[in-house]
Ligand SMILES: CC(=O)SCCNC(=O)CCNC(=O)[C@H](O)C(C)(C)COP(=O)(O)OP(=O)(O)OC[C@H]1O[C@@H](n2cnc3c(N)ncnc32)[C@H](O)[C@@H]1OP(=O)(O)O
C-alpha cells in the first residue's frame with residue numbers, strides 16, 4: 031500500500047480525522063473492467079488495538095466524505111491540515127471521545143467511496159498513462175462501479191491497515207447499503223453490522239429518482255458527454271439533481287411546517303408574469319441546497335455514485351434474499367427513520383425479516399424524513415450502545 035498525506039495508522043503520535051490516501055493497485059470490477067491505480071481516501075480516529083479487535087468502519091452516504099467527526103492533527107502539522115482535522119464532521123456527536131462510537135475505545139475508519147470526489151479514485155482523477163497518455167481526467171471513460179466493487183476496494187484497504195475483521199461496520203443510506211454488502215461479501219470479517227435508513231435492494235422507486243437525477247445532469251449543455259473538465263462544469267444540472275434528491279430526503283410534513291406557502295423574505299410570489307415572480311421559501315431553500323452541493327461536488331462523481339446506488343442489490347447472483355443473507359453470522363442493528371419517504375420503514379422490515387435469526391427492526395423518530403439518519407444522532411447513539419456496541 032502507498033500512503034499519501036498525513037502519517038500511517040501505525041504512527042506513535044495519535045492523529046484523528048486527518049485525510050490520507052492509500053493506493054490499492056488494480057481492482058477488477060463486477061463488470062469485468064480492470065480499474066488501474068485505485069486510490070482510496072480515508073481518515074481514522076483512535077488507536078488500533080494490537081490484536082486488531084477494535085476496528086469500526088463508518089460508511090458515508092451518497093455525497094459524503096471521510097470526515098465523520100472532529101479530529102486533531104499531529105503537533106507541527108501544516109495549518110491547513112490542522113484546520114481540516116478540527117472542523118466538524120457529518121456524524122458529529124456520534125463518533126468521538128466518550129461518544130457512542132467512542133474513539134478512546136474504538137479505532138474508527140471512514141473511507142471515501144470509490145467514484146467519489148473526496149480523495150478516492152473517481153471520474154475527476156487523472157487517468158493513468160496507459161489509459162490517457164496526456165493524463166486527462168477519466169471523465170466519460172470512468173466505469174460503472176457497484177456497491178460490491180466499493181466493498182472490495184475497502185477490503186483491500188482493510189488488508190493494508192492490518193484489519194482482519196471489523197468489530198462493527200455502520201452506515202446510513204448508501205452507507206447502509208455498503209455496510210450490508212460488507213457483511214454478505216465478507217461474513218468472516220464483520221462481527222456486527224448497522225444498516226440505517228437503507229434497504230437490501232434499491233427499489234423501483236429509488237431507481238426512478240436516480241434516473242431523473244441522472245438526466246438532469248446529462249442534459250446540462252456544459253456536461254458535454256462527461257468530458258467537461260477543460261470548461262465550465264454542469265452546475266445547473268447538478269443543482270437540479272440535488273433539488274430532486276433533496277425533496278426525497280425530507281418529509282412533506284416537515285416542509286409544510288417549516289415553510290408552508292410563505293414567500294421568501296422580500297420576494298413577491300403573485301406577479302403579472304409567473305417567470306418573473308419571487309420565490310416561495312421552500313424554493314429558496316432548495317436553491318440553497320442545490321448551490322451548496324454544486325459548489326462542493328463533481329457532477330461526474332454524482333453520476334457515478336448515483337449509478338453505484340442504483341446497482342445496489344445484495345442478492346444479485348446469490349439466490350433469494352434469504353439465501354444471500356444466510357451466509358452472515360454477525361450481530362445486527364437495522365433501523366429506519368419513521369418519516370423516511372425514500373427508504374421506507376417497510377423496506378427495513380423486509381431486510382430484518384430476511385436476516386438469519388430473530389432480528390428486530392428499530393425506529394428513529396424524526397420529523398426530518400430520510401435525512402433523520404444524519405440528524406437524530408442521540409437516538410442512533412443510544413440504539414448502538416444498547417445493541418451492537420453493548421458490553422458483552
Ligand atoms: C452521510 C453523509 O455522508 S452526508 C455528508 C454530508 N451531507 C450533507 O451535508 C448533506 C447535505 N446536508 C444536509 O442535508 C443537512 O445539512 C443535514 C441533513 C446534515 C442537516 O439538516 P438540517 O440541520 O435540518 O439542515 P437543513 O436541511 O434544514 O438545511 C439548513 C440550511 O438551509 C438554509 N435555509 C433554510 N431555510 C432557507 C430558505 N428559506 N432559503 C434559503 N436557505 C435556507 C439554512 O440557512 C441552512 O444553510 P447552511 O446549511 O448553509 O447553514
Ligand SMILES: N[C@@H](CCO)C(=O)O
Nearest residue numbers: 091092093094203204
Ligand atoms: N444528505 C445525504 C443524503 C443521502 O442519503 C447525502 O447527501 O449524502
